[in-house]
Amino acid sequence: MGSQIQPEEEDEVSELLAVVLDTSFNSALIKEKNVGQLLDAVVIFSNAHLMNSSKNTLAVVACHPHTAKMIYPVKKDSIQNIRPPDAQMEILAHATQVIRDGIKEVVTSWQGVYSIEPLLTGGMALALCYIAKRMANTVGKLNGRILVLSSSGESAHQYLNFMNVFFAAQRKAIVVDSCVIQNDCGLLQQGADITGGNYLKAPSIAGLLEYLLWVFLPPKSLRAKLVLPKPDVVDYRTACFxxxxxxxxxxxxxxxxxxxxxxxxxxxxxxTHFKFIGFKQSMVKKKEQKSLQAPLL
Ligand SMILES: [Zn+2]
Ligand SMILES: [Zn+2]
Structure with a gap:
């Protein structure tokens, strides 16, 4: 058995997961005081990805209505000494603290504005650029993927930006997964379909972590061997300009x-100027004239 497993271990590729988190939480989430549970699930999921393999790396981007900011990793100069609790790996304690601090900074920097769409496409573009840069600077194979977590619903105003991001990701073979909470987002569903990712509307916040670990933690190469929720019919509506x-x-x-x-x-x-000749109306009139003239003849 050992000799059979060994080649797979040697071929183990590093996975870079970029979590794009919508921090403009919808009013229902805030009202039901579920934001803390959502953030806990994101942090635990991020830690689980880092624990999967020592080669795995992580990036977290926070998207607020006024900004999209990379909150993990941060420049080493700004890192304070973090002492992990007993029996916790240093890298996990560090990631947890940096992600929590980053989300707090983004959310508190623009309080009270929740009605505007979050800059999801800006965050995804930031994540794409980071992954592309890491791919170019890494010796050996690096698989990049993006997980978008959003509760804002449709963002039709950013339609073109969504499509640009999805087709750029498809070209670089970067999978874009989406997990939406409470509100469906047809554009994210299209993105998952275009890039070969998974799209899931989490049925409840209480079970969010389980869904994240089940559907989004395994890399793309393993997903074909798992029993995952069947994808819905993709909503391929487009946004008018x-x-x-x-x-x-x-x-x-x-x-x-x-x-x-x-x-x-x-x-x-x-x-471009167009001429509208009223094709259908003119045809109808001709038919009416013929029918009126017929009895006279
Ligand atoms: Zn229109
Ligand atoms: Zn035109």
Whole structure:
């Protein structure tokens, strides 16, 4: 047995997990005092990833309405001496403290503004850049993946940014997983489908940690061997460029492929002029005229 396992251990690749955390918690989470439980689950999940292998590394990005900031890892100069509690690994105690301090700093720097969409795409782009930089500077293979944790629901205003991030991630073979809490997000679901990740709406905050450990902790290579929740039908609606509403049917500019929910004579993106000839109405009128003329003949 030992001889069979050995080659796999030698081939063990390092995994870089970037957790993109939406810190503009929705009002229901705050009202039910579940924010602490959510943050605990994120910290424990991050520690579990680091414990999986000594080669594993972690990045955590906090996304607030006004900023997206990398809170872990931080520059060594700013690290204070952290003494781990008994029997806790130093790296885990350090990560826990730095992540907690970082979230506290981001949330308290802009208090009271929860109605604006968080900069999720900014956070994901930051995570992508960090992973790409680490991939370029690492000798050997490094697998990067992103886990987005959000409770804000749809963010149609950032539609184009979402798509840019997803296709960039797909090109670099970076998996984008998403775990949403209470509110579904169709764009994150599309991102998981495009990049080969998992999308899950956590049924309850109480069981969030179990869902994170079950669905999102295993690397992509292991997931095919696990029994995971069946993916839902992907909501592939797109956001119109005029109002940022999610639509199923719309008008597409034949020059720049911008999408609009209503007909506009000038494309607001590329300024192309269109002529609307009223095709259907003219056809209907012709038919009506023919039917009126027929008895006369
Ligand atoms: Zn519109
Ligand atoms: Zn156009």
């Amino acid at each position: 005029c109002h940022r509403n999610l639509i199923e049917v719309g008008y597409v500019c034949s020059v720049c492929l911008s999408i609009f929910c209503q007909f506009a004579p000038i494309c607001s993106t590329c300024q």
